[in-house]
Amino acid sequence: MSGTAIRVMVFEDDFLLAGTLADVLVRLGCQVGSCVGSYDEAMKAADTEQCDLAVVDLELRGMMAYPILDRLEARGIAYIMSTSTVRSDIPDRYRAAPLLSKPYTIDQLRAAIERMLATDDPLT
Numbered sequence: 001m002s003g004t005a006i007r008v009m010v011f012e013d014d015f016l017l018a019g020t021l022a023d024v025l026v027r028l029g030c031q032v033g034s035c036v037g038s039y040d041e042a043m044k045a046a047d048t049e050q051c052d053l054a055v056v057d058l059e060l061r062g063m064m065a066y067p068i069l070d071r072l073e074a075r076g077i078a079y080i081m082s083t084s085t086v087r088s089d090i091p092d093r094y095r096a097a098p099l100l101s102k103p104y105t106i107d108q109l110r111a112a113i114e115r116m117l118a119t120d121d122p123l124t
Contacts, residue, residue: 058083
């Protein structure tokens with residue numbers, strides 16, 4: 001990726017995975033802002049943090065993150081879903097967003113980010 005670094009929020013409840021994801025995002029040229037692991041922290045960050053993109057684990061400590069996606073979308077913040085849930089189990093309204101199936105590769109993450117940056121309305 002090239003150009004100005006995009007600011008990314010990470011919503012991931014697995015501490016080690018969150019740290020690894022943040023490191024990989026930096027290697028991909030991103031600037032990592034908030035990195036939160038609980039549903040409540042994620043809801044607050046979704047309302048207040050400034051970013052260009054969020055990588056969101058769909059299940060944060062047993063809570064489904066769909067309301068977090070709604071808040072991000074309301075603020076015009078693009079998101080990438082990260083999950084072991086299959087796409088067919090995700091509600092229709094969220095299926096247009098990129099989905100990274102765990103475990104995913106750096107190349108898959110890069111492709112998802114590039115997809116989000118390639119359009120003015122990335123969730124359609």
